[in-house]
Amino acid sequence: PQIRKMLSSGVCTSTIQLPGKVAVVTGANTGIGKETAKELARRGARVYLACRDVQKGELVAREIQMMTGNQQVLVRKLDLADTKSIRAFAKRFLEEEKHLHILINNAGVMMCPYSKTADGFEMHMGVNHLGHFLLTHLLLEKLKESAPSRVVNVSSLAHHLGRIHFHNLQGEKFYQSGLAYCHSKLANILFTQELARRLKASGSGVTVYSVHPGTVNSELVRHSALMRWIWWIFSFFIKTPQQGAQTSLYCALTEGLEVLSGNHFSDCHVAWVSAQARNETVARRLWDVSCDLLGIPVDWLMMAAGPKRSLK
Ligand SMILES: NC(=O)C1=CN([C@@H]2O[C@H](COP(=O)(O)OP(=O)(O)OC[C@H]3O[C@@H](n4cnc5c(N)ncnc54)[C@H](OP(=O)(O)O)[C@@H]3O)[C@@H](O)[C@H]2O)C=CC1
Numbered sequence: 001p002q003i004r005k006m007l008s009s010g011v012c013t014s015t016i017q018l019p020g021k022v023a024v025v026t027g028a029n030t031g032i033g034k035e036t037a038k039e040l041a042r043r044g045a046r047v048y049l050a051c052r053d054v055q056k057g058e059l060v061a062r063e064i065q066m067m068t069g070n071q072q073v074l075v076r077k078l079d080l081a082d083t084k085s086i087r088a089f090a091k092r093f094l095e096e097e098k099h100l101h102i103l104i105n106n107a108g109v110m111m112c113p114y115s116k117t118a119d120g121f122e123m124h125m126g127v128n129h130l131g132h133f134l135l136t137h138l139l140l141e142k143l144k145e146s147a148p149s150r151v152v153n154v155s156s157l158a159h160h161l162g163r164i165h166f167h168n169l170q171g172e173k174f175y176q177s178g179l180a181y182c183h184s185k186l187a188n189i190l191f192t193q194e195l196a197r198r199l200k201a202s203g204s205g206v207t208v209y210s211v212h213p214g215t216v217n218s219e220l221v222r223h224s225a226l227m228r229w230i231w232w233i234f235s236f237f238i239k240t241p242q243q244g245a246q247t248s249l250y251c252a253l254t255e256g257l258e259v260l261s262g263n264h265f266s267d268c269h270v271a272w273v274s275a276q277a278r279n280e281t282v283a284r285r286l287w288d289v290s291c292d293l294l295g296i297p298v299d300w301l302m303m304a305a306g307p308k309r310s311l312k
């Protein structure tokens, strides 16, 4: 019980209710995303389940509606491995919703065999980082109009092993699936910090947080037999998806957290990040390179956080 308690601590104790609030959760058809969406719905928010498999999403939406009594749980198609799908999702959302108060960038892939997204990005970097970068870019005006509003980027402790190799961002020169995951999770933290810096400077009322959800019994390990085996052996000790959702919920809901925008959280507390994750130069360069890859202007937040940089 002590080991389980140690590995499963951190509970979102906020009692805030969310009537009239709108939330988007990516990868909400299973695991941590599903539990995050369920809790937001329980508190009365209108929740969009942004899923690549709409059928799976619809089943989960029905389940959440039944469990929470909240009928405002909607499913929309979002494939983060295809920028066309991301743009289509955002277009429809912007047309149908006046507000967006909470964006949870939760979806993720881990340890996939080498593969590329529809736009030719390495799968981990493409889905976990670039997909969410583009989605946030497309939804940011709505978040600003709805301020105070929040963005939560689900990263991982695994970022400690990550490095941003700008000369090999698409894994074409060398590739190791476990490390590719770690690099993308580092990118989530660097994006969080850079976005927070720019949002703070523009006084937008939008705040942003990265989180490590803990080691959670979910489908994330689907691509690795070894990880599935480790997860099975330790399934009694690791977090349930509901426990894994607590830190995302804490960052989305806790009152007074605005001053900690840009911070990384684990077990509902501010957590230490690696030296690379605190490197502002790398964060700015990753921002610029991400914009360049996605074909969006580097100054989409209307301010320059630091001196003019080159993309090389
Ligand atoms: N589980 C853990 O121990 C840890 C998890 N995390 C992070 O938590 C987050 C949630 O993971 P978790 O719940 O554990 O894993 P799951 O595999 O259970 O859930 C991942 C979700 O992401 C979705 N997804 C994957 N690829 C895409 C895509 N191209 N477009 C849209 N959605 C996609 C999946 O959809 P589908 O079902 O259709 O595949 C699924 O809904 C991830 O970002 C992960 O990196 C961080 C640290 C530890």
Ligand SMILES: CC1=C(/C=C/C(C)=C/C=C/C(C)=C/C=O)C(C)(C)CCC1
Residues within 6 Å of the ligand: 155, 156, 157, 158, 215, 230, 234, 237, 238
């Ligand atoms: C060795 C060991 C464990 C393995 C932990 C691992 C392998 C964690 C991997 C985390 C990942 C991949 C995070 C995703 O972002 C457990 C299960 C905690 C139980 C105690 C002993």
